[in-house]
Amino acid sequence: MQPPGGGEVDITPPAVSEVDPPNRMTNLSGNEIELTFSEYVDKRTFKDAIFISPALEKGFDVSWSGKTATITLKEELKQDVTYNLTIGTSVVDLNNSNNMAEAYSYIFSTGDRIDQGVITGKIYDKDPNKLYIFAYLTGDDDDSLLKRKPDFVTQTGPSGEFILSGLPKGEFRVFAVGNSFGDLIYNLNSDRIGIYNRDVTLGVNDTLKEKMNFRVTKFDTIPPVLQKGVMTDENHIVLSFNEDLDVGTLKQSGISIADSNGNSVFEPMYLYQPGGKSSELAVAVKGSARQGDPLRFSISGVQDKAGNTSGTLTTEFPATDKKDTVPVAITGIDPSDMNNIRGNSPLFKVRFDDAVDPELAVKALTVTDTSGRSIPVRVARIDDAFYSLQVDKTLPSGSENQINLQTAGLEDAAGNSRDTTIVNR
Structure with missing residues (x-):
């Protein structure tokens, strides 16, 4: 049955x-x-x-x-x-x-x-x-x-x-x-x-x-709230907020990182959103502190997508002496399929896994055809690990092109670099 x-x-x-x-x-x-x-x-x-x-x-x-x-x-x-x-x-x-x-x-x-x-x-x-x-x-x-x-x-x-x-x-x-x-x-x-x-x-x-x-x-009228901070290695601090940020408005001058005596122990170098997480902010720093020492992090002028700007936000966390030994690399390109790009002045966005000096990054990113001939392009910073590349010409139908990252002299906050050209076709 x-x-x-x-x-x-x-x-x-x-x-x-x-x-x-x-x-x-x-x-x-x-x-x-x-x-x-x-x-x-x-x-x-x-x-x-x-x-x-x-x-x-x-x-x-x-x-x-x-x-x-x-x-x-x-x-x-x-x-x-x-x-x-x-x-x-x-x-x-x-x-x-x-x-x-x-x-x-x-x-x-x-x-x-x-x-x-x-x-x-x-x-x-x-x-x-x-x-x-x-x-x-x-x-x-x-x-x-x-x-x-x-x-x-x-x-x-x-x-x-x-x-x-x-x-x-x-x-x-x-x-x-x-x-x-x-x-x-x-x-x-x-x-x-x-x-x-x-x-x-x-x-x-x-x-x-x-x-x-x-x-x-x-309608959003409340500025962002800093929920927590974590030092992931001795050159990176990751902050979590309660909402998406307008990272392009942030400035290093609004950041202070001090020890328990109020002495500034780290200098903020670069700002970016790690992995494109829009409610997080990574701060690449230079300096040193002993493992486990308490740090007080302060940041002001944090703006959300609605334009609401914070006053001074603070959080505390322990320092780490863990080393960062990995040079910068490209982790993503949008659009990802380089063989199906619309020919009329296409726009690319390139994301790195770490932040670098934006002036050097703008010079290091180029677009060429497969014969190595340069294609005119305007590179603009979105954050210190995320850049847009606007091609200034119409690409022929069926043409093969590539985005190049010339890494010589391109150092992260820990001083890591490599002397090579990363090619993405």
Whole structure:
């Protein structure tokens, strides 16, 4: 006998199948709303996905009976106001953690009419499920909108599309927000945001605003943080940061390396990102200290990709007397396939395994054809171990060319060198 099969995987998203009182009801006087789902859902994700606009100061309670949730409003509702209770797409079923395909809006009014305003659109993002639409009624110039919860909110589905309905007439400012803390308040430096290019006005005869499209980004206003430093040998210190750096802005003059008495014991020579790791900085140094002696490293003016610049950052680590005995070599060329290069003034990037004097490196890197004829090229420093080579002519189709590194006199911080020409075809 064979064991029974597992059956088909559940890929059907949960959905609201019944509501009581009915959706879009007017003159609602009670404080309970029942929603029944098509299948059992995770109760925690359900409560976290409830958004009521306008917001309730005292909130609500949720109780369950099978697939039916009863939402009890904990305060008396305002008279002649349209309310929108939205169930966001973060609700998942118990069977296979499928998210709701789209947000569900339950609209009701405590008066005899329902506001008819509607805003629709789409957020273009690789993961729109985790994004919200925040809509604020404008009017008060002193109102710092993003520092408070929105007047109206909904959550996008897998397609990124959204609908905000039951809106009153007025002027709205609308944002797409990746609310990472789930507090319905935009958090600078942690939340992504998309800002619509103008305010939206809904009126009595103009109740629909369509095709509001957003892309989201994160605004970074915090400078880099130095997490740790390690001396890998007596000529190299590697620093780790919490984010990617703009290494081209760094200067040796902003670095100090001292012993426990405050005496400068190492001179910073070169700066580069080891192996292209964009959140690390390697400092090639000259000097000496005894094995295990404590060192205090300070660096200022470290800039991230957003242009935020640090003050003075410090870290401490033990010195090492381990020797560096390996001369510099090429570890990578981009593009790597030298036989399939586009002929119109191609750009190459060459990475070394260690830093060298950039003035010497610019002279040592050349491009020639296989007969040794020089090809005009402009060499530029990216960091002290990474260089770009811009060919200043169109290369004939099918031609064979090579990048040369003439290493004679090209010393690293430890004084290692070799007298040869490294050729990459």
